[in-house]
Amino acid sequence: MDLGANTGEFSKMMSCHYGANCFLVEPNASLISAMDFDANKKFNFAIAKRDGPLPFYVSSNAEASSLMEGFADNWKNDRVETVCGLSWSSLLEKLAIENSVIDLVKVDVEGAELDLFETFTWNELARIKQISVEYHDWVNKNLHKRTIETIKKLNTFGFVSFTDAPNHSWPVEMIFLNKDLVKMQPRDKAIIHLYYLVNWIREKRASNGM
Numbered sequence: 001m002d003l004g005a006n007t008g009e010f011s012k013m014m015s016c017h018y019g020a021n022c023f024l025v026e027p028n029a030s031l032i033s034a035m036d037f038d039a040n041k042k043f044n045f046a047i048a049k050r051d052g053p054l055p056f057y058v059s060s061n062a063e064a065s066s067l068m069e070g071f072a073d074n075w076k077n078d079r080v081e082t083v084c085g086l087s088w089s090s091l092l093e094k095l096a097i098e099n100s101v102i103d104l105v106k107v108d109v110e111g112a113e114l115d116l117f118e119t120f121t122w123n124e125l126a127r128i129k130q131i132s133v134e135y136h137d138w139v140n141k142n143l144h145k146r147t148i149e150t151i152k153k154l155n156t157f158g159f160v161s162f163t164d165a166p167n168h169s170w171p172v173e174m175i176f177l178n179k180d181l182v183k184m185q186p187r188d189k190a191i192i193h194l195y196y197l198v199n200w201i202r203e204k205r206a207s208n209g210m
Contacts, residue, residue, distance in 0.1 A: 001025070001102055003047050003116070004109035006063065008035040020103070023095055027056050027083040028065055043094075047107075048085030049115045056083040066110035068140075088116060088124060100127065101181065107133040111143060117150035125157045129181040135172040147172075160184075162192050 002011045005024035014020040026032050027046035035042050046054055046067055058079050059065045067085075092098040105128055107113045113133055131154070137144040151174070155161060159176035175192070177184065 001105045003105065003107045004112075005031075005035070005042070006108070007031055008037055008042070010106055012036065014104075023097075025091065027067070028058065028062070029081075031062065044084070045086045045091065046083045047091065047109060047112060047116050048087060049119055050085065050087050051090050052085055053082050054085040056081045064110060066112065068111045088120065102128050104130045104132065107131065111136045111140060114143060114146045114150055117153065118146070120153075120157075122157060125154070125159070125178070126180070129178050131159070131176040133174050133176070135174065138172055160189075 002008070002022055002024045005011060005026040006028075008024050008026075011020070011022035011024050015022055022037075022041060024035060024037060024042040025045050025047060026035075026042070027044065029044050032042055032044045046056060048054055048067065054067055055069070057066055057069055058081055060078050067083075086094065089098070092100075107116065109116070113135065135143075135147050137147040151161060154176050158179050160179055161174055161176050163172060163174045
């Protein structure tokens with residue numbers, strides 16, 4: 001499940017390398033039209049707390065459009081469009097996968113990840129193996145407290161988490177693995193921690209001009 005699919009590059013990679021059956025959800029209609037995917041795999045919706053029409057603030061930066069007004073003041077909004085919002089449960093029902101186990105949910109929805117995670121139920125999370133998310137409190141500091149609470153929620157609900165940005169000072173990429181559905185050996189955890197440590201060192205060196 002690719003939430004905030006942009007032009008679909010992530011799903012294209014997953015399909016090519018792993019044969020993944022991907023569903024792409026993107027509120028920006030112009031990006032949907034640019035996707036090289038079958039029409040029954042891409043959907044012009046916004047993931048939201050509840051169903052219904054929502055204002056969508058389209059930015060000049062294709063990666064900064066958001067449901068949140070003033071989300072990223074560094075980039076100006078070009079226009080405001082009305083998009084169809086769907087809750088997680090309604091999205092699964094529409095795709096006829098409400099009882100399926102989902103291998104991966106990728107989330108890059110410019111601040112709206114908090115609404116999604118806050119409304120997840122135990123039963124919904126129990127059917128997700130992995131979540132990959134970019135948090136956005138590095139862009140909007142007002143989101144930091146809610147961000148931390150959603151991380152705690154996922155950990156409480158049985159997910160182990162990994163990140164390359166523990167201080168949330170730049171794009172915060174996190175992976176959450178469902179311990180009941182993804183069995184990991186100590187070696188696997190060590191490799192993931194090492195991967196993120198290396199990326200963290202690279203980011204620090206880049207930010208210091210090294």
